[in-house]
Structures are given as structure tokens and as C-alpha cells.
Amino acid sequence: MHYAVIGAGAVGGTIGGRLFQHGHDVTLIARGRHYEALREQGLRLATPDSDERLSVPVADGPVDADVLVVATKSQDTIAALESWPTDLPVVCAQNGVANERMALRRFERVYGMCVYLPALHMEPGVVAAFGSPLSGRLHIGRYPQGVDELAETMAGDLSKSAFDALAVPDVMRWKYGKLLGNLGNAVEALCGREPGINELFEQARAEGLAVLAAAGIEHAQSEPIQLRTIEGVERGGGSSWQSLARGSGSIEADYLNGEIALLGRMHGVATPVNEVLQREAGRAARERRGPGSMTVGELSSLIAERSAA
Secondary structure, X not given: OEEEEXXXXXXXXXXXXXXXXXXXXXXXXXXXXXXXXXXXXXXXXXXOOOEEEEOOOEEOOOOOOOEEEEOOOHHHHHHXXXXXXXXXXXXXXXXXXXXXHHHHOOOOOEEEEEEEOOEEEEEOOEEEEOEOOOOEEEEEEEOOOOOOHHHHHHHHHHHOOOEEEEEOOOHHHHHHHHHHHHOOHHHHHHHOOOOOHHHHHHHHHHHHHHHHHHHOOXXXXXXXXXXXXXXXXXXXXXXXXXXXXXXXXXOHHHHOHHHHHHHHHHHOOOOHHHHHHHHHHHHHHHOOOOOOOOOHHHHHHHHHHHHHO
């Protein structure tokens, strides 16, 4: 099976690189400087156990493939899929819970993939994956529910490629559980690792739990992936932290904290913490501020103001 991995960053680069390492047919889809580096030098995939330069085929647009694995940020999903044939199956290996529904408007077969994969992409052509002995834990299933032959095949291929991969009939239950964990991404991006961030994490998650309960949405939580250091590579932060560090100009907060704000408005649950995190993370990205541009005190004051209002 030929996998086209759209968005060859931290997640897509690790998934595509690991599949390629284990003999699968893969094309990485990238753009800009990252595409140029991959085309000229291959993918450098660094892990706690190896550091390899992989000659993975790369393209900057559609190619013949059997399945599309989308690993872009959620705000880029529609543009990333726009030029691809709609008869191809699409796998959303992304944070948030909105991508599958966006894809299903155009593509008949859509799959969710819940991704627990600690990785870093800060330099063109280079991806570092910190999970060991497995690079990540992946739950895969048909959207909105079910398991079919393709889901089982993908889970099998990934399980043989340094992942703990499982085909599940309720993949969105896992993705809602991951969403709760991702609500702290904006805090880390805005405040870095300043003391006091854990309290803000918990406040955002408490709102998320209240909203999911009001909406009657079930969620499941995976066990964490074991991490190890990579010599010469500083781990940095999560996906939102990396967006600010790269100065990308956009961030996923609308699809993480914004999802909780949306559900809160739909079901009559106040979500001041997540509303402020969504707003301030978006502002920091647009202004191209780096990670840690706010203090916990500043962010807490804004949340208190919003709560009072």
C-alpha cells in the first residue's frame, strides 16, 4: 500500500519515516524550505536509538497513492486536501476533533487517527521523535465509527514500524480524550515552563470535562508514551509551542481550546479559561511572538477578567 503523508513535520515525518524504514511505500508531501531539504538531502529522522538520513520520496503536490495520511495542523486541513482526488481514503492524524468532519464533506472514506507521538520539527529536513522503544501510540478507526479492512491493514503496518497501533471502532472517543490533554498546549506556548502553568492546565481541562459531560460526549485517555533523550537535540515544547517558535503565523488553538468554547456555547457551559487561551494564542501567532511571551500572572489576570465578565 502506498502512503502519501501530507504534512511531513513532527508527526507526519515520524509516521512516514518509520513506515519507510520498515519497507513500506511512502511519499512525503511537503512545501517550501522543508520540501527543498527533503528533496535534496532526504529526511533526517533522529530517535533515542538511531539517527538516520532516509531517502524517502517527496513531492509538493498530489501523487498516485492508495491512502492519504493528513498530518498538517487543523487550520491547514482544507487547503492541504483541496487538490487530491476525492475517491482516496483520508486518514486524519491530527489533534482536535473537527478534521474528520471537514474531510467527510469531500471524501467518502475518512478515518480518524488519535496520535500520541512526542516529536519535534524545527529545522527543514529534520524530525526528532523522542518515544522509545516505540515512537508513538496510534488508535485508528473509520469516521464516524467502525473498523474495516483498511483500518486493520494500517494498524498492522504501523505496528510493525515502531508504533503501538490499534484499530478501534470508537476512534473519536480517543480523540476527545486527546483533546482534553491538548487544552494546555496554548498555556505552554504562551508561558513556556514558568511555575504555575499546571494550575492553568487543570483549569482548562476542568472546563473541557464539564463541556463534554454537558454534551454527552464520551472520552478515553491513553497511557503516556515512554520518552528518552536524543543526544544533541533539545526537546522544546509541544505542537503549539513549536508553531510559535517557528514563527509560522498560525496556531491550532481555534481547534483545541476553541472546540471547548464552541461546545460550551452550544450547551450553556461557561468556558472563560479556554476562551482566553484561544484568543491569546491566536494573537501571539499572528504577531509572531515567540514561546513564553506572557507570564502566568498576566494570563491569569486575563482569565479572571473574562470570568468576571
